[in-house]
Amino acid sequence: xxxxxxxxxxxxxxxxxxxxxxxxxxxxxxxxxxxxxxxxxxxxxxxxxxxxxxxxxxxxxxxxxxxxxxxxxxxxxxxxxxxxxxxxxxxxxxxxxxxxxxxxxxxxxxxxxxxxxxxxxxxxxxxxxxxxxxxxxxxxxxxxxxxxxxxxxxxxxxxxxxxxxxxxxxxxxxxxxxxxxxxxxxxxxxxxxxxxxxxxxxxxxxxxxxxxxxxxxxxxxxxxxxxxxxxxxxxxxxxxxxxxxxxxxxxxxxxxxxxxxxxxxxxxxxxxxxxxxxxxxxxxxxxxxxxxxxxxxxxxxxxxxxxxxxxxxxxxxxxxxxxxxxxxxxxxxxxxxxxxxxxxxxxxxxxxxx
Numbered sequence: 001x002x003x004x005x006x007x008x009x010x011x012x013x014x015x016x017x018x019x020x021x022x023x024x025x026x027x028x029x030x031x032x033x034x035x036x037x038x039x040x041x042x043x044x045x046x047x048x049x050x051x052x053x054x055x056x057x058x059x060x061x062x063x064x065x066x067x068x069x070x071x072x073x074x075x076x077x078x079x080x081x082x083x084x085x086x087x088x089x090x091x092x093x094x095x096x097x098x099x100x101x102x103x104x105x106x107x108x109x110x111x112x113x114x115x116x117x118x119x120x121x122x123x124x125x126x127x128x129x130x131x132x133x134x135x136x137x138x139x140x141x142x143x144x145x146x147x148x149x150x151x152x153x154x155x156x157x158x159x160x161x162x163x164x165x166x167x168x169x170x171x172x173x174x175x176x177x178x179x180x181x182x183x184x185x186x187x188x189x190x191x192x193x194x195x196x197x198x199x200x201x202x203x204x205x206x207x208x209x210x211x212x213x214x215x216x217x218x219x220x221x222x223x224x225x226x227x228x229x230x231x232x233x234x235x236x237x238x239x240x241x242x243x244x245x246x247x248x249x250x251x252x253x254x255x256x257x258x259x260x261x262x263x264x265x266x267x268x269x270x271x272x273x274x275x276x277x278x279x280x281x282x283x284x285x286x287x288x289x290x291x292x293x294x295x296x297x298x299x300x301x302x303x304x305x306x307x308x309x310x311x312x313x314x315x316x317x318x319x320x321x322x323x324x325x326x327x328x329x330x331x332x333x334x335x336x337x338x339x340x341x342x343x344x345x346x347x348x349x350x351x352x353x354x
Contacts (some may be wrong), residue, residue, distance in 0.1 A: 074138065086138060131223065133222075141206075151196065151202075157197055170343045204246040223340070229332065232278045249271070288338050
């Protein structure tokens with residue numbers, strides 16, 4: 001992307017978060033395109049693109065929330081709705097059973113939403129405490145720009161910046177350049193002084209995780225926040241034995257690699273989420289943590305197998321993909337936090353654990 005090269009030529013190396021922001025959300029960026037290639041024929045899949053069962057299970061949870069909230073129809077708000085495929089499944093399922101349920105959605109890129117869904121321009125359009133029902137997101141936080149912090153031999157922490165290769169300029173080839181931390185507040189993201197980053201260890205962390213989650217939490221009056229994403233609790237996320245190179249990943253045509261400097265603006269960039277940050281942010285806003293679990297267990301707890309009764313072979317195959325213990329069934333984590341309701345009876349007994 002020429003703007004990135006021009007920016008570096010004008011002011012010198014930039015933090016990777018600036019690079020990632022432009023590559024994903026800038027003009028001509030990956031998510032700014034009208035036809036983001038998500039799905040089995042695209043660059044990567046999500047639970048909803050694999051099978052409409054994911055949306056049907058969400059609709060089932062909404063119906064269960066009616067009783068917990070004491071409303072005729074609990075409402076739903078999806079943050080980061082992407083192409084809208086999950087919303088389509090939810091709405092089509094609800095239309096088969098009941099009408100009058102309010103469903104709203106927001107995304108940084110204002111794409112069309114399915115009929116029956118209200119698109120809100122920004123989170124500020126929803127008042128604090130306004131939502132009574134479900135706030136849902138799927139792979140929202142792992143697309144927030146990250147800074148790449150790196151441990152040093154003397155015990156301090158530096159940062160990997162993006163520069164232009166002087167041997168290749170003016171061709172504009174990007175290279176990593178280690179430097180000082182761009183903002184001292186980034187060190188707070190580590191929040192584990194007893195286990196500092198090892199020499200050469202990289203930690204991909206976003207200062208945007210906590211404020212976005214807090215903003216969503218404040219908009220919940222009663223109900224649940226359900227956050228589905230790739231990530232771990234902080235101790236495991238920063239374990240140098242298994243994640244010494246960070247978690248930055250690039251997706252193109254169902255293949256994953258680690259070089260963000262190729263196909264800039266044409267491939268997805270992502271990094272695993274620190275679920276400890278989200279969990280603590282929600283509890284600081286008055287939410288109660290119900291579970292931090294895996295996608296397979298979450299779908300089971302919400303009634304996936306009830307949806308499979310009498311299902312055809314294609315539907316059952318989709319369910320297997322969602323539950324895959326060597327795929328997203330294991331790798332996608334689900335954080336469930338509640339406010340102002342009792343969760344007894346919402347989930348299949350004995351499935352979810354903290």
